[in-house]
Amino acid sequence: MKQTFKNFWNSVTAVHPSIQDVEERGYSKLLAMLFSYLIPVFTLVVLRSLLFPTGGTPTILAPMLFVLMLVAYVINHQGYSKVSANLWIFGTAAIVTNEAFMHNTSYMLLVLFLIFMQAVLLLSIRSVSILGILSLIALALYAVTQPPALPISPTFSIFFFVLGGTILIAFTNYRAKIEAEQRQELLNANEALRQSEASLEQRVKERTRDLELAIGVSRQITTILDQDQLLKAIADQTKEAFHLYHVSVFTYQEKQQQMMLAAGSGETGEKMRELGYDFPLHLEKGLVPHAGRTRTSILANDVSTNPTHTPNPLLPQTRAELAVPMIANNTLIGVLDLQSDSVNYFSDDIVRVISMLAEQLAIAVENATLFDEVETARREQVAVAEKLRAVDNMKSQFLASMSHELRTPLNAILNFTKFVQTGMLGPVNDKQKDALNKTIGSGKHLLALINDVLDITKIESDMLNLFVEEDVSLSEELESIVATAETLLSEKPEVKFVGDYEAELIPDIVCDKRRVRQILLNLVSNACKFTEEGQITLSIRIENEMVNIVVKDTGPGIPAEDHELIFEPFRQSHAGMTNGGGTGLGLPIARRLAEAHGGSLAMESVVGQGTTFFVTLPVASAKLLDMTKMGKAS
Amino acid sequence: MLLKNKRVFIVEDDAGNLAIASVYLRQQGATVFYERWGRDTPQMILKHLPIDVILMDLMFPNNVSGFDIFDQIRQFKQLEHIPVVAVSAADPDSAMPKALAKGFSGFISKPISPRISKHIARIIEGKKVWAAEDMTGF
Amino acid sequence: MKAAFLYVEDDTLSREIMQMMMECLEQSLVTFEDSHNFMARVEKLTPVPHVILLDIHVPPHNGFEMLEMLRLNPAYKECRIIALTASVMNEEIERLRNSGFDGAIGKPLDFEQFPLLLERLLHGDEVWHIS
Numbered sequence: 001m002k003q004t005f006k007n008f009w010n011s012v013t014a015v016h017p018s019i020q021d022v023e024e025r026g027y028s029k030l031l032a033m034l035f036s037y038l039i040p041v042f043t044l045v046v047l048r049s050l051l052f053p054t055g056g057t058p059t060i061l062a063p064m065l066f067v068l069m070l071v072a073y074v075i076n077h078q079g080y081s082k083v084s085a086n087l088w089i090f091g092t093a094a095i096v097t098n099e100a101f102m103h104n105t106s107y108m109l110l111v112l113f114l115i116f117m118q119a120v121l122l123l124s125i126r127s128v129s130i131l132g133i134l135s136l137i138a139l140a141l142y143a144v145t146q147p148p149a150l151p152i153s154p155t156f157s158i159f160f161f162v163l164g165g166t167i168l169i170a171f172t173n174y175r176a177k178i179e180a181e182q183r184q185e186l187l188n189a190n191e192a193l194r195q196s197e198a199s200l201e202q203r204v205k206e207r208t209r210d211l212e213l214a215i216g217v218s219r220q221i222t223t224i225l226d227q228d229q230l231l232k233a234i235a236d237q238t239k240e241a242f243h244l245y246h247v248s249v250f251t252y253q254e255k256q257q258q259m260m261l262a263a264g265s266g267e268t269g270e271k272m273r274e275l276g277y278d279f280p281l282h283l284e285k286g287l288v289p290h291a292g293r294t295r296t297s298i299l300a301n302d303v304s305t306n307p308t309h310t311p312n313p314l315l316p317q318t319r320a321e322l323a324v325p326m327i328a329n330n331t332l333i334g335v336l337d338l339q340s341d342s343v344n345y346f347s348d349d350i351v352r353v354i355s356m357l358a359e360q361l362a363i364a365v366e367n368a369t370l371f372d373e374v375e376t377a378r379r380e381q382v383a384v385a386e387k388l389r390a391v392d393n394m395k396s397q398f399l400a401s402m403s404h405e406l407r408t409p410l411n412a413i414l415n416f417t418k419f420v421q422t423g424m425l426g427p428v429n430d431k432q433k434d435a436l437n438k439t440i441g442s443g444k445h446l447l448a449l450i451n452d453v454l455d456i457t458k459i460e461s462d463m464l465n466l467f468v469e470e471d472v473s474l475s476e477e478l479e480s481i482v483a484t485a486e487t488l489l490s491e492k493p494e495v496k497f498v499g500d501y502e503a504e505l506i507p508d509i510v511c512d513k514r515r516v517r518q519i520l521l522n523l524v525s526n527a528c529k530f531t532e533e534g535q536i537t538l539s540i541r542i543e544n545e546m547v548n549i550v551v552k553d554t555g556p557g558i559p560a561e562d563h564e565l566i567f568e569p570f571r572q573s574h575a576g577m578t579n580g581g582g583t584g585l586g587l588p589i590a591r592r593l594a595e596a597h598g599g600s601l602a603m604e605s606v607v608g609q610g611t612t613f614f615v616t617l618p619v620a621s622a623k624l625l626d627m628t629k630m631g632k633a634s
Numbered sequence: 635m636l637l638k639n640k641r642v643f644i645v646e647d648d649a650g651n652l653a654i655a656s657v658y659l660r661q662q663g664a665t666v667f668y669e670r671w672g673r674d675t676p677q678m679i680l681k682h683l684p685i686d687v688i689l690m691d692l693m694f695p696n697n698v699s700g701f702d703i704f705d706q707i708r709q710f711k712q713l714e715h716i717p718v719v720a721v722s723a724a725d726p727d728s729a730m731p732k733a734l735a736k737g738f739s740g741f742i743s744k745p746i747s748p749r750i751s752k753h754i755a756r757i758i759e760g761k762k763v764w765a766a767e768d769m770t771g772f
Numbered sequence: 773m774k775a776a777f778l779y780v781e782d783d784t785l786s787r788e789i790m791q792m793m794m795e796c797l798e799q800s801l802v803t804f805e806d807s808h809n810f811m812a813r814v815e816k817l818t819p820v821p822h823v824i825l826l827d828i829h830v831p832p833h834n835g836f837e838m839l840e841m842l843r844l845n846p847a848y849k850e851c852r853i854i855a856l857t858a859s860v861m862n863e864e865i866e867r868l869r870n871s872g873f874d875g876a877i878g879k880p881l882d883f884e885q886f887p888l889l890l891e892r893l894l895h896g897d898e899v900w901h902i903s
Contacts (some may be wrong), residue, residue: 404693407743410745412650415747438788440772514726514765
C-alpha cells in the first residue's frame with residue numbers, strides 16, 4: 001500500500017527525463033510538488049463552491065486558477081519547467097490582479113506577495129524583474145484608474161512597498177549573487193580540469209619517456225652474454241638513462257648469503273669493486289640488504305631523514321636512494337642500487353619504471369649466467385672429447401709400435417736358433433737339437449702371447465679391423481689346418497682326426513683369411529692338446545648362406561660352471577697355461593673374430609664325454625663385401 | 635726348388651733379418667740381391683735386372699718408409715711391373731690395408747719362416763699373398 | 773762348496789734349465805713339480821736342503837704358503853728360502869720382503885749371475901736380485 005502510494009507519488013512528481021541540469025531538475029520537481037499539492041486542494045475548493053454556493057456573484061477566480069494550474073502542471077510534466085513556472089506565476093499574477101483586485105486590496109497585496117515569493121524561487125532574475133515592473137505598472141494604473149475606495153492607508157502601502165520591496169530586492173540580490181558564484185565556480189572547475197588534464201598529459205609524456213629509456217637500456221643489455229660486461233653495462237646505462245648520480249649492481253650469492261658488489265657506474269664503481277663492498281644479506285643497516293631480504297623496492301627519497309641509510313664516503317652527494325631487487329624465476333639474482341644527488345628524485349612513476357627495468361635486467365643476468373654455465377659445460381665436453389681422441393690416438397700408435405718392437409727380435413731368435421738346430425751351421429748332437437727345439441718352442445709361445453695380447457687389446461678398444469678378401473678358398477685353409485692337426489697328434493696315436501666334409505662342396509667365402517685361420521687353428525689345436533684318446537672330428541655344412549663348422553673332441557670336457565668363463569680373457573688356469581702352452585686368450589679372441597664377421601662361436605660340453613665347438617660364418621656377407629669395396633682387399 | 639732360377643731383390647736394413655730371408659730363399663734356389671739402406675734402391679735394382687720380385691721392409695732409419703721407396707721404384711719404367719712384397723714386423727691390421735692401397739702385391743709378417751719361399755713363388759706367379767702370421771710347421 | 777738344493781717349479785722347461793745349471797755348477801738338486809703334500813715330501817729329503825728355491829705360483833700351495841710351512845718346522849731354520857718370481861710389481865716384492873723370504877731372484881734366470889748369487893746364499897747372505 002505504502003509502496004503503491006510511493007510509486008504513484010513518484011510518477012506524479014516525476015521530472016521529465018530530458019532535463020539533465022541538476023538545478024533545473026530541482027525546479028521542475030518543486031513545481032511538480034507544488035501543483036500536486038495545490039491541484040487537489042483547489043479541486044476541493046471548487047467543488048465546495050459549486051456544491052455549496054455562498055450566494056453573491058460566483059467568482060471565476062478559483063476555476064481559472066485551477067485550469068491554469070492543470071495546464072502549468074502538464075507543461076512541467078512534459079519537461080518545460082521554465083515555461084510552466086513563468087506561465088504559472090505570470091498567469092496567477094494576471095488573474096489575481098484582475099479579479100481580487102476589485103474586491104480586497106490587502107488580500108490582493110498578500111496574494112501578490114506570495115506570487116512574488118514563488119517567482120523569486122522559480123523564475124530567473126530577469127523574469128522576476130519583469131514581473132516586478134509589470135506589477136508596479138499595474139498597481140500604478142490601478143491607483144490611477146480606480147476610485148480611492150481602497151481600504152488601505154497610504155502608510156500601509158508605503159510600508160508594504162518599502163518592506164516588501166526591500167525583502168524582494170534582498171532576495172533577488174542574494175539569488176543573483178548565488179548565480180554569479182555558481183558561474184564563477186563553474187569557470188574555476190573548468191580551469192582546474194584543464195590544468196589537471198595538462199599535468200596528466202605531462203605525466204604521461206614523462207612516463208613514456210622513462211619507459212623508452214628503460215626499453216633502450218633493456219635492449220642494449222639483453223644482448224650482452226658476458227656476465228662482467230653485462231653488469232657494468234647495466235650500471236653505466238641505467239645511470240645515464242635516468243640522469244642519476246651513481247648506480248651499483250649487487251649480485252646475491254645464495255650459498256654464503258652475501259650481497260656482492262658486482263659492478264658500479266663510472267670509475268667510482270670500479271674503485272668500489274676493487275675495495276670489495278660486500279655484505280651479508282641480514283645486515284640491518286642499508287637499503288640494499290633490506291631490498292634483498294624483503295624482495296621489494298626500498299626507497300629513501302631524502303637520505304638525511306632515513307635511519308637505515310648508510311652514507312658511502314665515495315659517494316658524498318647522494319641525496320636520494322632507491323634499492324630495487326632483481327628477481328627472475330622467483331630467485332633473487334641481486335639488487336640494483338640507484339642514487340641521485342637531488343632530494344625526492346624518485347617519483348612513483350620513476351620507481352615503477354625502474355622496477356620493470358629491474359625485472360628485465362634480472363632475466364638478462366640470469367641468461368648470462370646460464371649461458372656461462374652452458375659454455376663451460378660445452379668447453380669441458382670439447383676438452384674431454386679431445387682428450388679421448390688423443391688417448392685413442394696414443395693407444396693405436398702404441399699398439400702399432402709395440403707390435404713392431406716385440407716381433408722384430410723374435411725373427412732373429414726363432415730363425416737363428418732354427419739354423420743351428422737344423423745343422424745348417426755345423427753338426428749338432430741330439431742333446432743340442434733337443435735344447436734348441438725347446439728354445440724355438442718357447443719362442444713360438446712368446447710370439448703367440450704377443451699376438452694374442454695385441455689382439456685382445458685391439459678387440460677391447462674397439463680397434464679391430466678385418467682385412468676382408470673375396471673368394472677366400474676355405475677348402476685350402478682347411479687343408480692346412482688338417483695338416484697342422486696331424487702334426488700335433490703325431491705323438492698321440494690313440495687319437496684319430498676325422499675330416500667330415502666334401503672339399504668340392506665348400507664354397508669360397510668373403511672373409512679375413514688370416515682371422516678365420518686363427519679361429520679354426522685355435523679350436524683344432526685345443527682339441528688336439530686336451531684329447532688323450534678317441535677322436536677329433538672337423539665337419540663343415542653349408543646352410544642358409546652360412547658356413548657351419550663343428551670341431552668335436554672326446555677330451556675331458558669342461559665343467560658347467562666354466563662354460564662361460566672360458567670365453568672371458570685371462571681366465572685359463574695357471575696350470576693350463578704353463579703346460580698346455582695356451583695363452584688364455586685364444587677362445588675369447590676367436591669368439592670376437594667370428595662375431596666381427598657376422599658369425600658366432602658356441603660350445604657344448606659334458607665332463608667325461610668331450611667338448612664340441614660350433615662356428616658359423618657368413619658365406620658372403622653384404623657388410624663384409626662393403627669393406628672390400630672400400631679397397632680393403634684385392 | 636720352389637724358386638729355381640728366380641732373382642729376388644731384398645730391401646732390408648737389419649743384417650740379421652737379411653741373412654735369415656736370404657738363407658731361406660737361397661735354399662729354394664733363388665738368387666738374392668740386396669740393398670741395406672733404402673737410399674739408392676732404384677739404381678741398385680736397375681743394376682741387377684732382370685728381377686722377379688722385390689722384398690721390402692717397411693721401416694728404415696732416418697724416417698724413411700718402405701712406402702716412399704716403393705714410390706721411388708715405380709717412377710722407373712723398367713721397374714713398373716716388378717711385384718713388390720712387404721716383409722715387416724708391423725701390425726698387419728694397420729699395415730696390410732696400406733700396402734694394398736699403395737700397390738704392393740703382398741704382405742708377409744715377421745718373424746718369417748721357411749714358408750716365405752712358398753709365398754714368394756706364388757707372388758712371382760702373379761698371385762697376391764696377404765699372409766700375416768705363418769708359424770705353422772716352423 | 774757342494775750343497776743340497778730344492779727347487780719347486782711347475783714349468784717343465786724351467787726345471788730342466790735349473791737342472792742343467794746345477795749340473796754345470798756341480799751342485800745336487802731335487803725338484804718338485806708341484807706342492808702336493810709339500811711338507812711330507814720335504815721331510816723325506818736327506819740331507820736337509822741348504823737352499824730352497826720356490827716359484828711363487830705353484831699349485832696347490834703357493835710360495836708364501838710353502839714358506840710358512842717351512843718356517844714352522846725348526847728343522848729348516850737354517851735353510852735359505854728364496855723366491856723365484858717373474859713379477860716386477862713393487863707390491864709383490866714388498867710382500868716378499870715382509871713375509872720372511874731370505875731373498876728373491878727374478879726370472880728369467882741370468883746364467884752368468886746365478887752362480888755368484890748361489891755363492892752368496894751359501895755364505896749365509898740374503899740375495900735380492902730382481903731385474
